[in-house]
Structure formats: C-alpha cells, structure tokens
Amino acid sequence: MFTRTADEIMALDPELAIIPVGSIEQHGPHLPIMTDWAIATELGRRVAEKMHAFQLPALPVSTNREQMGKKGTVWMEPTTFYQMMTDIILCLKLQGFKRVGIVQCHGGIFIMTPLIRDLNARHNPDLMVAVADTCAFNETLYREGILEANTELHAGEGETSEMLAIAPETVHMDRAVDFVPAVPRPYLSYGSIFRCCPDGVWGEATRGTAEKGERILARSAELAVDALNRAFDYMAAKEKMNYSNF
Ligand SMILES: [Zn+2]
Known part of the structure; x- marks a missing residue:
C-alpha cells in the first residue's frame, strides 16, 4: 500500500491500517540482525493484503535490551516507543482510520500492552487498536505439525525457516546451533540472552527449512488476521457503561 500514491489511497479510503513492528538485533551466528524486521515486512504485507488495509512499512527499531552484548543490536527506550506509536496511531486517527492492527514480530516489546490498553481506553469506539503477537502462534504451529x-x-x-523462505542468501546454516536453556523466559529480566544461551540462539535452528518457512508465514498470516478481527469484533460489540466506552 505504501507504493501507492496519496490519490490512489484517497480513492480506496481504507479504514484499517496495519503497522508491522520488527527489531534490529543479534540472531545467533547464522541469522542476520534484520531477521525480525524482514519477517515483519513479509508478514505485514500478507496481513494487509488479506484485510485490504493501508499498510505502513515495518518499523525496524523497537525495544530489545535483553539482546544486548554484541554490536548490531539497536533499541530505544520503552517510553520512546510508547510515545512514537501513540503519535503514529493518532495521526492515522486524524485521517479517518478507525482500526489499527499491529503485527508484532519481536517478542520483547512489553510496553505494547499499556500502549494498546491506554489508546483503547481513551479512544474507543472511535478508534480501536489491536495486536497480533507472532510469539503467541508457536503453540498452534507446533500443535498443527x-x-x-x-x-x-x-x-x-x-x-530460521522463515528467513530461509524470505532471504536465503542471508542465512548461514553451516553455523546454525540448537540450544534450549534451563531457565524460563522471565529470566531475560535478570541478564541478557547471552547469559543463558551462549550463542544467542534459544531454540533449534538446525531444524529450519525454507519449505517449513513458507508454511509458517502462510499460517501466521491467517492467525494474525483472525486475532485482529476477533479483537476488533469484541471491541465493536461494547456498549457505553456509565461514563466509559472502554
Ligand atoms: Zn527474532
């Protein structure tokens, strides 16, 4: 959609905007630092197409201090991310967008929850903001084989599979490793990923294939559309309660 002219977008007059969010950060010895951003670009495009939405380019930088330790990982303060997203979304609202769907392709954006909650509490029903978090899809992708x-x-x-499907020339499978640490995810608040995963890989990279990557992207796009639509429907069904539209 961002390859169209402004007049073309005026004629289409979409009410839904999709904002894919990625990250620039270390992804082990075998994947490029653009991994989350590249996945956000591809998945955001697929979701926006399916939903006939206006789409912003994937945002490359978000919050990722849990990945610090090697050069090439870039973050902003969580409060800056909160303010930046608020600015972008209210700018869309001013132009007549009524729904904003965030396609989140990096796990460590914990300020996403207060961001979305605050925007909906302040602006429902005129504006509805929902998120599809790809981290939440792994369980389903595993269950479905x-x-x-x-x-x-x-x-x-x-x-690894998704990058083999999107940009295979950037993937070094000869350097791929498998590692699953003994500590749970919240321990990333007590030390960077390199403290518990020496190579910066948390998972089984050697299982990656391009064919699997295409299946993951196709199914994730469906799951994201479904998650966004269900959230929008839930919000749209609310009636005013005393002083509150939230
Ligand atoms: Zn990633």
Whole structure:
C-alpha cells in the first residue's frame, strides 16, 4: 500500500491500517540482525493484503535490551516507543482510520500492552487498536505439525525457516546451533540472552527449512488476521457503561 500514491489511497479510503513492528538485533551466528524486521515486512504485507488495509512499512527499531552484548543490536527506550506509536496511531486517527492492527514480530516489546490498553481506553469506539503477537502462534504451529519442536524463543526453528523462505542468501546454516536453556523466559529480566544461551540462539535452528518457512508465514498470516478481527469484533460489540466506552 505504501507504493501507492496519496490519490490512489484517497480513492480506496481504507479504514484499517496495519503497522508491522520488527527489531534490529543479534540472531545467533547464522541469522542476520534484520531477521525480525524482514519477517515483519513479509508478514505485514500478507496481513494487509488479506484485510485490504493501508499498510505502513515495518518499523525496524523497537525495544530489545535483553539482546544486548554484541554490536548490531539497536533499541530505544520503552517510553520512546510508547510515545512514537501513540503519535503514529493518532495521526492515522486524524485521517479517518478507525482500526489499527499491529503485527508484532519481536517478542520483547512489553510496553505494547499499556500502549494498546491506554489508546483503547481513551479512544474507543472511535478508534480501536489491536495486536497480533507472532510469539503467541508457536503453540498452534507446533500443535498443527508445522513446527517440529516447541522450544523456540529466539533464532530457532521458526525464525530460521522463515528467513530461509524470505532471504536465503542471508542465512548461514553451516553455523546454525540448537540450544534450549534451563531457565524460563522471565529470566531475560535478570541478564541478557547471552547469559543463558551462549550463542544467542534459544531454540533449534538446525531444524529450519525454507519449505517449513513458507508454511509458517502462510499460517501466521491467517492467525494474525483472525486475532485482529476477533479483537476488533469484541471491541465493536461494547456498549457505553456509565461514563466509559472502554
Ligand atoms: Zn527474532
């Protein structure tokens, strides 16, 4: 959609905008730092097409201090991300967009929850904001047999497969490793990923294949559309309660 002219977009007059969000960060010895951004670009395009939505280019930088330790990982303050997204979404609202769907392709954006909650509490029903978090899809992808293992948090079977489908020339499978740490995900608040995963890989990267990557992308696009539509329907069904539209 961002390849169209403004007049073409005026004629289409979409009410839904899609904002894909990625990250620039280390992805182990075998994947490029653009991994989350490349996946956000591809998945965002597929979701926007299916929903006939206006689409912004995928945002490359978000919050990822849990990935710090090697050069090439870039973050902003969570409060900056909150303010930046608020600015973008209210700019869309001013132009007549009524629904904004965020396609989140990086796990460590914990300020996403207050961001979305605050925007909906302030602006429902005139504006509805929903998120499809791809981290939440792994369970389904595993249950449906698309993923062989359910061990991935970062740079494992899923992301490696997706990158083999999107940009195989950037993937170094000869350097791929498998590693599943003994600590749970919240421990990324107590030390960077390199403290528990020496290679910066949390999952089974050697299981990655391009064919699997295409299946993951296709199914994730369906799951994202479904998650966004269900959230929008839920919000749209609300009636005013005393002083509150939220
Ligand atoms: Zn990633």
